[in-house]
Amino acid sequence: AEPPPALAVVLGPPPPGGQVSGNRAAIPALHGHQSAVVGAKIMCREGVLQTLVIPTHVSYSEETMGQLIPRKLTLQVSLSLEQLLREKPVTTAVFGDMWGKHGNQRKFAVGTKTVNTPQAYMQAMESALHLAPVQVIANECIMCGCAVGSGATVLVHAKVGLNGGSTIEVTVRTKDMYMSEGLQR
Numbered sequence: 001a002e003p004p005p006a007l008a009v010v011l012g013p014p015p016p017g018g019q020v021s022g023n024r025a026a027i028p029a030l031h032g033h034q035s036a037v038v039g040a041k042i043m044c045r046e047g048v049l050q051t052l053v054i055p056t057h058v059s060y061s062e063e064t065m066g067q068l069i070p071r072k073l074t075l076q077v078s079l080s081l082e083q084l085l086r087e088k089p090v091t092t093a094v095f096g097d098m099w100g101k102h103g104n105q106r107k108f109a110v111g112t113k114t115v116n117t118p119q120a121y122m123q124a125m126e127s128a129l130h131l132a133p134v135q136v137i138a139n140e141c142i143m144c145g146c147a148v149g150s151g152a153t154v155l156v157h158a159k160v161g162l163n164g165g166s167t168i169e170v171t172v173r174t175k176d177m178y179m180s181e182g183l184q185r
Contacts, residue, residue: 056076
């Protein structure tokens, strides 16, 4: 099966004796307790993927009583946006320098009944999205993260406790508009 048009898939490098062509990999014969590894880089070409479901098909032949019997194994790997982010600890000065260089911005408001302090918001974002806390100033906080694989930086600025504690104003900045949009959702 071919990947959907919104995704670009690059496989490689092939294992010793193997071959990679497009989105297919050929692995030489494996015997008991042997393994082979093929890496896959998946890039979103357009749009926003909240959850990435990767169907994987492995075709192989198994020798049974002197005959090669074709077999097929189908797997689905599901990844959410949260699983694709990691903490990126930075200083306030570094955060400020990066802020101007990451021009794709999304600003939005979130209603809340439970998160009404910057510290609580940073704890929630650290737990849910793996964002590293950078600094709290009054009712504002800044956090930083990066995408697994590409290392693309995610900058977050939040004003907590607005409208009597029921609203959080969030600004997300990245270099990629789709990434900013995905984090907004």
